[in-house]
Amino acid sequence: MAEDNAPTRSLRLGVAGPVGTGKSSLIATVCRALADELRLGVITNDIYTDEDARFLRSAGVLDPERIRAVETGACPHTAIRDDITTNLIAVEDLERDFAPLDVVLIESGGDNLTATFSPALVDAQIFVLDVAGGGDVARKGGPGIGRADLLVVNKTDLAPYVGVDVQLMVADGLAARDGRPVLALSRDDKDSVAALRAWVLSILAAHRAGTHVPQDPGPMAPHFHAGDGDDESDHAHGHDGHDHGHDDHDHHHDHAQERAHG
Amino acid sequence: MNTSDRLPRFQGMTVPAASTVAMLLADARLPSGGHAHSSGLEPALIGGMSPAVVAGFLALRASTTALVDAGTAVATMHSVLDGGERDGWGLAMVERAWSARTPSRAMREVSRDLGRGLLRLARRIWPASAGIDALDDAPPRPLVLGVIAAEVGMGSEELVRLAVYDDLASGVAALLKLEPRDPADGVMLLLESCASIEPSVPTIAAIRSPDDIPALSAPQAEAWAEQHAITQRRLFRG
Numbered sequence: 231m232a233e234d235n236a237p238t239r240s241l242r243l244g245v246a247g248p249v250g251t252g253k254s255s256l257i258a259t260v261c262r263a264l265a266d267e268l269r270l271g272v273i274t275n276d277i278y279t280d281e282d283a284r285f286l287r288s289a290g291v292l293d294p295e296r297i298r299a300v301e302t303g304a305c306p307h308t309a310i311r312d313d314i315t316t317n318l319i320a321v322e323d324l325e326r327d328f329a330p331l332d333v334v335l336i337e338s339g340g341d342n343l344t345a346t347f348s349p350a351l352v353d354a355q356i357f358v359l360d361v362a363g364g365g366d367v368a369r370k371g372g373p374g375i376g377r378a379d380l381l382v383v384n385k386t387d388l389a390p391y392v393g394v395d396v397q398l399m400v401a402d403g404l405a406a407r408d409g410r411p412v413l414a415l416s417r418d419d420k421d422s423v424a425a426l427r428a429w430v431l432s433i434l435a436a437h438r439a440g441t442h443v444p445q446d447p448g449p450m451a452p453h454f455h456a457g458d459g460d461d462e463s464d465h466a467h468g469h470d471g472h473d474h475g476h477d478d479h480d481h482h483h484d485h486a487q488e489r490a491h492g
Numbered sequence: 493m494n495t496s497d498r499l500p501r502f503q504g505m506t507v508p509a510a511s512t513v514a515m516l517l518a519d520a521r522l523p524s525g526g527h528a529h530s531s532g533l534e535p536a537l538i539g540g541m542s543p544a545v546v547a548g549f550l551a552l553r554a555s556t557t558a559l560v561d562a563g564t565a566v567a568t569m570h571s572v573l574d575g576g577e578r579d580g581w582g583l584a585m586v587e588r589a590w591s592a593r594t595p596s597r598a599m600r601e602v603s604r605d606l607g608r609g610l611l612r613l614a615r616r617i618w619p620a621s622a623g624i625d626a627l628d629d630a631p632p633r634p635l636v637l638g639v640i641a642a643e644v645g646m647g648s649e650e651l652v653r654l655a656v657y658d659d660l661a662s663g664v665a666a667l668l669k670l671e672p673r674d675p676a677d678g679v680m681l682l683l684e685s686c687a688s689i690e691p692s693v694p695t696i697a698a699i700r701s702p703d704d705i706p707a708l709s710a711p712q713a714e715a716w717a718e719q720h721a722i723t724q725r726r727l728f729r730g
Contacts, residue, residue, distance in 0.1 A: 277727070278725060278726075278727060279724055279725050279726075280724055284724075300528070301528040301726065301727065301728055301729045302527075302528055302727075303527040303528040303529065303530070303666070303669070303727060303728050303729075304669045304727045304728075305527055308527050309527070309528070312521070312523060313521075313522075313523040313524070313525060313526075313527055314523070315523055315524050315525035315609040315612060315613070316525045316528050316605075316609065316729075318612075319525070319605075319608060319609065319612070
């Protein structure tokens with residue numbers, strides 16, 4: 231969906247999720263795992279500062295000049311969805327200045343469960359939760375949890391200290407996602423980092439092969455009902471809307487129901 | 493009144509009225525990157541200006557920087573419409589005149605950021621516009637407003653008010669995030685500061701040559717803008 235298909239066009243990979251779930255840390259992990267074989271760039275969307283950009287620069291995982299921060303005017307969700315201009319320009323500048331880049335990672339400003347990237351800005355997106363934010367969050371659903379290309383349950387090493395059952399949280403995520411992948415991650419768990427690395431490489435390969443179609447997880451769900459129309463995301467996700475249990479709803483319905491029952 | 497007869501036509505397609513485009517460009521929801529800007533207000537507040545004098549700040553902005561931009565937009569429009577290139581006051585001359593009247597480098601860069609976002613959108617809307625096509629990738633905001641105005645046949649007074657309103661409205665929107673208050677107070681501030689330049693509107697709207705763009709500097713605001721460009725704690729780009 232993005233307009234520019236010049237030869238320097240990278241895979242633009244968004245990383246969204248609530249504040250403090252480890253988005254910057256995940257990006258640092260991806261850089262550490264892939265910087266030797268891929269040409270990477272990073273855009274951060276901080277709210278008050280360029281703290282995230284500075285954290286990533288100081289992490290030493292990437293040439294500091296390849297990490298740039300943009301301002302969001304206190305509207306992090308606007309900057310990745312309603313008005314993506316500033317981010318698009320930052321990505322294009324980075325792609326131009328360091329051409330060719332393989333992947334540009336765009337970190338959203340920490341927002342809430344409803345903030346997801348527009349497919350006009352990113353080709354694929356990761357939504358990050360963490361165990362310390364509560365074991366029930368994956369069950370709460372929302373566009374990022376339900377329909378991001380990858381859901382990460384981060385900081386699994388903390389699970390014993392916060393009384394969270396990682397396997398249950400992952401199972402909740404899987405139930406909410408119609409089979410889309412969920413990854414339990416700890417930066418100290420080599421196997422999980424390897425799985426993250428493999429996922430990024432697989433998306434990059436699909437992007438290059440033209441087989442990956444950017445999906446819009448959607449903003450707040452349009453309160454769609456099966457058979458009402460031709461909503462694109464509905465087709466893409468094979469929505470049936472009939473046979474889900476109440477707790478594992480993953481589609482447009484569940485928001486309406488949450489409100490009705492909440 | 494049936495206004496459809498006056499609508500410009502493009503390749504057989506109906507195009508929006510100039511007033512509709514003016515409203516579009518003044519709309520804070522326009523996806524052109526404006527939401528990350530405060531029209532100098534955050535630089536001023538971080539620089540130590542008391543929130544109690546925001547009305548004065550906006551009035552000063554209206555009568556200085558905003559009028560330079562408005563005059564530049566009008567000169568740009570005429571450069572496109574009147575064949576200014578031929579007469580030696582083409583877009584490059586307009587841009588030079590604007591730069592000479594915008595002494596703060598930080599302010600020029602902020603304006604180019606805004607211009608770039610706006611131009612990106614304008615190219616999508618008017619892909620065949622010669623005036624829009626004539627701009628570089630990151631022109632100052634008033635040049636982009638001017639070429640769009642030329643494209644859609646906007647009146648020069650409407651263009652002046654648009655250039656001023658859009659600038660001040662960004663500041664007022666930012667104010668609600670920086671120094672929260674009743675949003676209705678912000679609306680009053682905006683209307684008052686826009687009204688304050690009404691006596692100048694005919695003069696600015698009558699500009700043809702870039703030489704006639706007024707040189708209205710605001711040294712304290714420029715100093716704040718320079719400082720803001722290097723701060724690490726800010727919500728807004730400028």
